[in-house]
Amino acid sequence: MNLDLLVAILMTVAGAATPLLIAGLGELVVEKSGVLNLGVEGMMLIGAVTGFAVATSTGIPVLGALAAMGAAAAASMIFAVLVLTLMANQVATGLALTIFGTGVSALIGAPFVGITTPTFGTIFPEALTASPLLRLVFGHSPLVYFGLILTVAVAWFLNRSRAGLILRAVGESDSAAHAIGYPVLKVRYLAILFGGAMAGLAGSYYSLVLTPMWAERLTAGRGWIAIALVVFASWRPGRMLAGAYLFGLVITMELQAKAAGFNMFAPELLAALPYLATIAVLAIISAAKRGGANAPACLGKPFRAAA
Template sequence: MNAAILVSILMTVAAAATPLLLAALGELVVEKSGVLNLGVEGMMLIGAVTAFAVSVTTGSPALGAIASMVTAAAASGIFAALTLGLASNQVATGLALTIFGTGISALAGAPYVGITTTRLGPIFPDALADDPYWRLIFGHSPLVYIALLMTLAVWWFLKHSRSGLILRAVGESDDAAHSIGYPVLKVRALAILFGGAMAGLAGSFYSLVVTPMWAERLTAGRGWIAIALVVFASWRPGRLAAGAYLFGAVITLELQAKAAGLSALAPEFMSSLPYLATIAVLVMISAGRRSIKNAAPACLGKPFRASA
């Protein structure tokens, strides 16, 4: 296989991995604070449609990406208000957020179906990205680098910053954190908003980078794969990045096989591959091991109310 093809495949892997990584990093922080937000898919769709609409209107895809973080964070605010303010069931509320995001994005996006916008393309000058090997380093959309930098930032935040320790304390033992004076609900609210912004940015990758277009249900269940990745990574940012790139490879395999028109396997089978792979890795990571239960934040999914 010649170098140019190999490089282009690796570029596709990075492009497929980036939105998964962005969304999963957000969800990881949310879950570390003890909250399970199943609304990732919905928030991604809201981010994707916002990014596209703003990019078309202003002509600036960068502005679109920023706007996607704002609206998706606002949507996660609904989730925060219900689960934190009103102690509602997190699973049901997250599902409602996904249904809401699917509906509202289709509604808001209806006028934008069938048009294209400027791609949020490579940031480095072409001269740097001309050579195929250099292209592998300098040829990506800015979001690819942002996702990797955010992985480092989230790792540092959780492991080495004081606020990160408080966030983990809140997720491991909300009552204890509350009794020594940490604002449990405030910490969780901030985590949820961060998760929303990251999911929105992930969504913008689909409508600005992968295909600079909008279509209903554009994210095709990738938000759920992002949630599964957090479990796969045992709530560790480094493993999350590895997992996202592994899935990027699976998705690339799907695209390549379809493009090559491999006749041995039906295209429908290739399309199910990412979902089947998700189940397979969940089995591998969960099977027979207690570690996965120990790795999960102890208060994950449990509502908290200060016992006054």
């Protein structure tokens, strides 16, 4: 295998991994605060369509990505009000958010089907991407680097900062955190807001970087894979990075096998591969851990101040 092809494949892996990483890190922070938001797929779709719409009408992809974050964060607030203030069931509300996002994105996106959009370029000068090895370092979309920085930032925030400590306390024991005087609901609102913004950014990566176009259900269940990755990562940012790139590899294998006209398997089997891999990975991680021993203790439970 020649170097050019190898580099091209590795870059595809990074590209496929990045949205999973960004959305997954967002969800990881949300879950660390004790909230299970199953609406990632819906928020990603809202981000994807908003990003596309804004980038197409302004011609500036960065504005699209920012608008995507804003729109998905706004959608996450519907979820936050329902599960935090109104104490609704988190599983059901998350599902509702995904159904809502699917519908709303299809509604907003209808006029944009079949047109292309200006995409993100690379941020480094052309000269730096001349040779294949340099391209591997400098040739990615800015969001690929953002994903890596975000991993470090989230890891630092959760493990080294005071605010992160409070967030983890809220997720591990909401009533104790409340008794000490920490604002449980405020922390969770902010965490959900962050998770929404990251899901929106990840969604815009699909419509502005990976495939510069909009189609209904563009993200094809990747939001659910991001949620599964949080479990796979045992709620640790470093492992989230590994998991996202592992899935980037699985997705790339699918694309490469298709491109190479690899006919030993049916193309449908290749398309099903990421989902089958998710199930396999969840089974393996659960077998090793006996059911996610590292999960935040208050995950998914509503909080009501006792006094």
